[in-house]
Amino acid sequence: MTFRNSSQLGAQMSKSLQMAKVFVASVDSRLGHAVKKLLPATDVISIQRSTDGKMSEVNKQQIENDAEILFADVPVIIDVAYSAKKLKWAASTWAGVEKLISGLDESKKPPFVVTRMGGAFNRIMAEYVLGYILTKERFIIQLSQLQDKGTWDMSQYRKYRSIEGLVIGILGLGEIGLEVARLCNAVGMKVIGVTRSVKSDDKKVPYVSEYRTTTDIPIVLEQCDYICNILPSTCNTRGLLSGDILSHCKNKKTIFINIGRGDIIDEDSLVKAISECWIGGAVLDVFNNEPLSEESPLWKLPNVIITPHIAGVSLTDQIAASFVKNYELYSQNKPLQFVVDFKRGY
Numbered sequence: 001m002t003f004r005n006s007s008q009l010g011a012q013m014s015k016s017l018q019m020a021k022v023f024v025a026s027v028d029s030r031l032g033h034a035v036k037k038l039l040p041a042t043d044v045i046s047i048q049r050s051t052d053g054k055m056s057e058v059n060k061q062q063i064e065n066d067a068e069i070l071f072a073d074v075p076v077i078i079d080v081a082y083s084a085k086k087l088k089w090a091a092s093t094w095a096g097v098e099k100l101i102s103g104l105d106e107s108k109k110p111p112f113v114v115t116r117m118g119g120a121f122n123r124i125m126a127e128y129v130l131g132y133i134l135t136k137e138r139f140i141i142q143l144s145q146l147q148d149k150g151t152w153d154m155s156q157y158r159k160y161r162s163i164e165g166l167v168i169g170i171l172g173l174g175e176i177g178l179e180v181a182r183l184c185n186a187v188g189m190k191v192i193g194v195t196r197s198v199k200s201d202d203k204k205v206p207y208v209s210e211y212r213t214t215t216d217i218p219i220v221l222e223q224c225d226y227i228c229n230i231l232p233s234t235c236n237t238r239g240l241l242s243g244d245i246l247s248h249c250k251n252k253k254t255i256f257i258n259i260g261r262g263d264i265i266d267e268d269s270l271v272k273a274i275s276e277c278w279i280g281g282a283v284l285d286v287f288n289n290e291p292l293s294e295e296s297p298l299w300k301l302p303n304v305i306i307t308p309h310i311a312g313v314s315l316t317d318q319i320a321a322s323f324v325k326n327y328e329l330y331s332q333n334k335p336l337q338f339v340v341d342f343k344r345g346y
Contacts, residue, residue, distance in 0.1 A: 020331060023063055025049055025072040026093055034320035035071065039327065049073060063087075069330070071323050077114065078103040087112045089330055091323055095121050095176075095312065097340050098233045098261070109342055116346075118338035119322040121312035122179035125259055128311040129180050129228055130187065132283045133168075136255055137161055141305070164188030169220045171240075172230035172260060173199075173208070176312075180228060182207045192220055196236065214240065221248035226255045233261040234345040241265040246273035253280030255303075259311040262287040267296065274301050285311040 022039070024032040025047040032046025047059045055076065063070060064083045070076070071091045080087070081104055090110070092100060095117045104110065135141060139157045146153055168184050169192040170177050181191045185207035193199075193208040194217065204211065212220050217240070221227060227249070231237045242265050246256070256279050258264065267288060273279045281303030290309060298304055326336050340346070 020069050021045065021066070022069045022071060022327070023047065023067040025055060025059070025063065025070065025076045027073060028093070028314060028316055028319075030316045031071075031093070031320060034316050035323060038320055038324045049076060055079075069327070074100045074103070077110075081110045082108070084112070089113045089115070089336070091115045091117075091326060092340075093117055093314065093319055096232070096261070097346055100340070101342060101345060113336060114340045115326060115336050115338045116340055117319060117322060118175060119325070120315065120318040122176050124315065125176050125230075125312040126179040126183040128259060128285070129257055130183050132257060132305060133163060133166075133184075133189075133226060133255075135305070136281065136283070137163055137166075162188075165190070166225040167192065167223055168226040168228060169194060169212075169224040170208075170228050170230060171214075171217075171264075172232070174230065174232075176259075177230045178205065178208075180230065181205070185209075192223065194220055217241075218245060218248045221246065221254060222251065224249070224254050225252055226257060228257040229260040229264045231260045231264060232346040233263050237261070238263045239266065242269040244269075244272075246270075247276075247278045249273070249280075250276075250278045253277070255280050256282040256284075258282070259285050262290070267298065271297050271301065274304065281305075283307075285309055 021043040022035060023045045024035055026032075027049045029048055032044055036042070036044040045062070047055060047063070049055050060079060063076070063080050065085060067080075067084060068086050068088050069091070070080070070084070070087055070089070072093065074092055074094050077090045077092060077100060090112055092115065094100070097116050100114070138160055143157060165188060167190045170181055171194045173181065173193045173195050177193070181193060182205075185191050190209045191207060192210045192212060194212050194214060196214055198213060199211050214236075229241070231240070246269070249256075256270075256273075270282065274282060283305045284298065285307045286309055292298065292306065298306060326338070329336055
């Protein structure tokens with residue numbers, strides 16, 4: 001069945017759901033309205049969080065006393081994790097979970113189901129990756145700088161490559177990684193997918209040409225024109241690219257793209273890899289410490305593009321729609337998507 005607009009989708013869902021009250025607590029003042037638009041028959045209570053993360057004591061007590069379902073930013077979930085009396089499901093508006101896990105008592109799992117935001121960031125993060133591959137291959141930044149200087153110089157920029165046939169290795173084949181793979185495959189790139197464990201045949205997809213595990217990373221690095229990290233931050237991924245492992249990129253001068261988590265590699269190792277010309281550059285959206293210090297050498301290293309953690313910004317309507325899909329499952333007593341596994345850390 002195809003729906004022409006969000007109101008039509010919401011009306012159809014409302015007919016089938018056993019409605020439960022939803023508390024929405026976010027710095028995004030539009031989020032509650034977006035949820036209400038999709039669930040017009042549901043009692044949606046919007047609570048505005050200030051940008052410093054705080055909410056009023058009255059609002060906090062309202063959630064603690066009345067909320068069965070909470071759709072909220074991570075700081076709110078942490079704030080009521082052990083005081084909410086009726087809470088059965090807390091849906092995070094954030095995709096990452098490390099701040100949620102680190103903010104809770106590690107010896108005491110919350111007495112309710114927690115889900116992360118899934119599905120809302122896939123396409124926009126894949127577009128970021130593809131956009132910066134094109135930016136690198138067609139010298140867009142360098143040509144813009146020539147324009148600023150009023151300089152006509154084609155000598156250095158005529159020898160560009162087509163991205164068709166280039167190889168990208170993707171570290172992490174979750175939903176975002178698979179969308180990056182799909183988009184890159186669609187423009188003719190070869191995709192090598194790297195996962196923690198061997199993929200069974202029924203989980204393989206046609207737009208990933210080759211599957212490898214994290215133990216094969218040196219082999220993967222030797223083959224790739226681009227390597228893109230989309231792994232979460234866990235005890236198994238932190239520092240995975242630290243040390244001299246990026247020296248395996250030196251023959252192809254691989255470009256490193258990081259939209260996952262900054263702690264995949266320490267800054268000294270990354271600076272060394274660029275300075276030693278093991279890699280041909282980097283596109284960095286995430287860092288160990290954010291905002292990136294003004295003193296960081298990464299700012300001035302050649303062939304490095306830095307963006308301020310904006311590869312996957314929160315788009316209100318998409319986040320609301322993703323939540324509503326899970327809300328439908330909850331109301332029908334079906335398993336929820338994107339449930340946080342506190343032992344695995346994602």
